[in-house]
Amino acid sequence: MPLSPDEAGRFADLLSGHAEPMVARWTELVAANLRGRLSSAELGRQTADLQRAFQQAFAAGATDLGDEAAAELRAQLTELSNHRARQGFTATETAVSVYALKDAALEALGDAANLKDYVAFSGFVDRAALFTFDSYVRVRESLIADQAEQLLELSTPVVKLWEGVVAVPLVGTLDSARAQVVMERLLQTLVDTGSPYAIIDITGVPAVDTQVAQHILKTVVAARLMGADCIISGIRPQIAQTIVALGIEFGDIATKASLADALRHVLHKTGQRSPGAKRTER
Amino acid sequence: MERVPVLKIGDILLVSIQIDMEDQVALQLQEDLAERIVATGVHGVIIDISALDIVDSFVGRTLATIAAVSRVLDAETVVVGMRPAVAITLVELGLSLPGIRTALNVELGIALLGKRDVGDEPADDEDEDDPAAVTTS
Amino acid sequence: MNEESQRLPVVTDQDVVRVRQLVRTVAVAVKLSLVDQTKLVTAASELARNTLVYGGGGEVEVTRVHNERRGGIRIVFADQGPGIVDLQLALTDGYTTGGGLGLGLSGARRLVDEFEIDTEVGKGTTITVVKWCR
Numbered sequence: 001m002p003l004s005p006d007e008a009g010r011f012a013d014l015l016s017g018h019a020e021p022m023v024a025r026w027t028e029l030v031a032a033n034l035r036g037r038l039s040s041a042e043l044g045r046q047t048a049d050l051q052r053a054f055q056q057a058f059a060a061g062a063t064d065l066g067d068e069a070a071a072e073l074r075a076q077l078t079e080l081s082n083h084r085a086r087q088g089f090t091a092t093e094t095a096v097s098v099y100a101l102k103d104a105a106l107e108a109l110g111d112a113a114n115l116k117d118y119v120a121f122s123g124f125v126d127r128a129a130l131f132t133f134d135s136y137v138r139v140r141e142s143l144i145a146d147q148a149e150q151l152l153e154l155s156t157p158v159v160k161l162w163e164g165v166v167a168v169p170l171v172g173t174l175d176s177a178r179a180q181v182v183m184e185r186l187l188q189t190l191v192d193t194g195s196p197y198a199i200i201d202i203t204g205v206p207a208v209d210t211q212v213a214q215h216i217l218k219t220v221v222a223a224r225l226m227g228a229d230c231i232i233s234g235i236r237p238q239i240a241q242t243i244v245a246l247g248i249e250f251g252d253i254a255t256k257a258s259l260a261d262a263l264r265h266v267l268h269k270t271g272q273r274s275p276g277a278k279r280t281e282r
Numbered sequence: 283m284e285r286v287p288v289l290k291i292g293d294i295l296l297v298s299i300q301i302d303m304e305d306q307v308a309l310q311l312q313e314d315l316a317e318r319i320v321a322t323g324v325h326g327v328i329i330d331i332s333a334l335d336i337v338d339s340f341v342g343r344t345l346a347t348i349a350a351v352s353r354v355l356d357a358e359t360v361v362v363g364m365r366p367a368v369a370i371t372l373v374e375l376g377l378s379l380p381g382i383r384t385a386l387n388v389e390l391g392i393a394l395l396g397k398r399d400v401g402d403e404p405a406d407d408e409d410e411d412d413p414a415a416v417t418t419s
Numbered sequence: 420m421n422e423e424s425q426r427l428p429v430v431t432d433q434d435v436v437r438v439r440q441l442v443r444t445v446a447v448a449v450k451l452s453l454v455d456q457t458k459l460v461t462a463a464s465e466l467a468r469n470t471l472v473y474g475g476g477g478e479v480e481v482t483r484v485h486n487e488r489r490g491g492i493r494i495v496f497a498d499q500g501p502g503i504v505d506l507q508l509a510l511t512d513g514y515t516t517g518g519g520l521g522l523g524l525s526g527a528r529r530l531v532d533e534f535e536i537d538t539e540v541g542k543g544t545t546i547t548v549v550k551w552c553r
Contacts, residue, residue: 177553180454183370184366184367184370184454187366187369187370188366190366190386191365191366191386191387194386194387194389194390195386196385196386196390218370218373218374221373221378222366222369222370222372222373223369224384225364225369225372225373225378225379225384226364226366226369226384226386227360227361227362227364227383227384227385227386227390227391227394228386302436302439302440303436304432304433304435304436305432305435305468306432335443335457335460336439336457336460336461336464337461338461338464338465338468339465339523339526340464340468365457366454367453367454367456367457368457370454370457370458371454371457371458371461371530374458374526374529374530375461375465375526375527375529375530376512376525376526376529377526
């Protein structure tokens with residue numbers, strides 16, 4: 001329920017009238033909750049800023065958090081949750097930073113408070129805390145998405161192994177998204193380097209399930225459509241067992257025990273000498 | 283209606299598809315190629331699709347037909363330059379272009395044809411030894 | 420929820436090309452990845468050709484859509500043709516009545532995130548597909 005403009009005005013006066021004791025009490029309450037993970041100076045500054053933002057929003061006649069007059073307050077709250085989320089505080093710890101204003105206000109007002117006013121004010125603070133909570137979740141989500149993306153970048157190198165041969169050493173668990181990135185990058189590298197052979201080495205993959213096998217198979221078929229051949233290497237004994245147990249058909253795709261075997265296989269096919277031997281021609 | 287140009291280079295007909303073909307243009311290309319193979323007596327056809335941002339089942343079927351028809355006319359077809367995104371999409375679509383030889387680019391395609399001319403293997407041979415021809419050169 | 424819709428008639432071969440180009444433009448605008456653009460344009464090409472060949476022509480509507488988390492594209496293919504008698508069969512790989520490869524419907528379904536088909540014999544067919552950004 002929105003405040004009446006009248007109430008907003010009274011809160012503005014109240015907040016400016018009791019500014020100092022209120023900020024002090026508020027900071028104290030928040031500090032107890034964060035258990036010393038923020039310096040009291042920094043916390044004091046944040047709280048004072050927030051207090052001012054609340055006061056200004058009310059003074060400008062904000063009756064609801066969504067109002068134009070509360071824009072600055074919303075920005076402050078977003079900033080706060082942004083800050084907290086990045087510093088690894090929990091959602092509760094973040095929301096409490098706002099909720100504590102209610103206790104601080106009640107104590108500062110003492111007996112002077114009128115119940116109806118206080119309930120309205122309390123409702124407004126609740127909405128502010130929920131708003132903070134929401135933006136906290138948004139920040140965390142984008143953090144997670146960023147990290148997932150960085151992980152993808154990190155973990156999918158495609159290396160040129162030999163003239164006309166590229167390799168992707170896969171390390172770690174392959175999920176759908178990663179498998180897709182690997183697939184695209186491998187195929188693009190084939191085009192960029194004009195390499196007709198690719199070796200997919202799965203030595204570092206702890207487990208192969210049907211989905212992962214499907215992705216590898218699709219990559220191999222796509223590479224064939226483009227005019228390149230894929231060899232899968234590094235299949236460990238237990239993975240070979242799983243593949244058979246799951247009934248996955250690798251069909252006519254070449255599989256080799258190690259990356260070295262795979263490279264030897266390719267060089268043999270292309271009629272090149274293996275890495276150990278001297279190259280006599282060009 | 284636009285027409286896809288067909289160039290003769292030595293013993294090869296080179297087709298580079300540069301436009302988003304409507305179905306009629308694809309069918310016209312199929313006819314033009316058959317006529318040019320007979321008229322020129324070449325033994326190889328290279329179709330460069332590196333400019334195509336999609337290959338749907340109609341274009342896929344046209345390519346397969348071109349390959350089959352040229353084979354009857356004693357010419358080998360190589361489709362070159364398929365983009366990765368196109369290949370991934372074709373796999374998902376379920377189109378495997380059976381009987382079509384492929385290479386990464388025109389150069390590798392020419393090398394593939396050069397190797398083919400000597401042997402007389404059936405063209406739908408699944409085991410691809412072909413890319414081999416290129417790396418040695 | 421949705422923004423501007425764009426409509427195109429599908430009556431000739433060239434219209435199928437125009438549908439592809441429109442879908443490509445919108446796919447770029449909503450920032451689909453290159454592979455997803457390619458998948459969507461390919462699906463649109465298959466379905467627009469179906470509308471033309473089996474539905475005897477019709478209309479395509481391309482709309483940018485949003486949900487809370489991401490953007491996407493919705494494409495509706497509508498015709499007043501003969502409809503599909505056996506939907507189950509029509510969605511089977513390799514089944515065709517038109518001399519194609521029989522991958523149009525079933526293949527297109529694999530290329531998009533949402534696929535809905537509404538058909539009535541003698542009345543026509545409406546196919547709605549949606550592709551979301553990752």
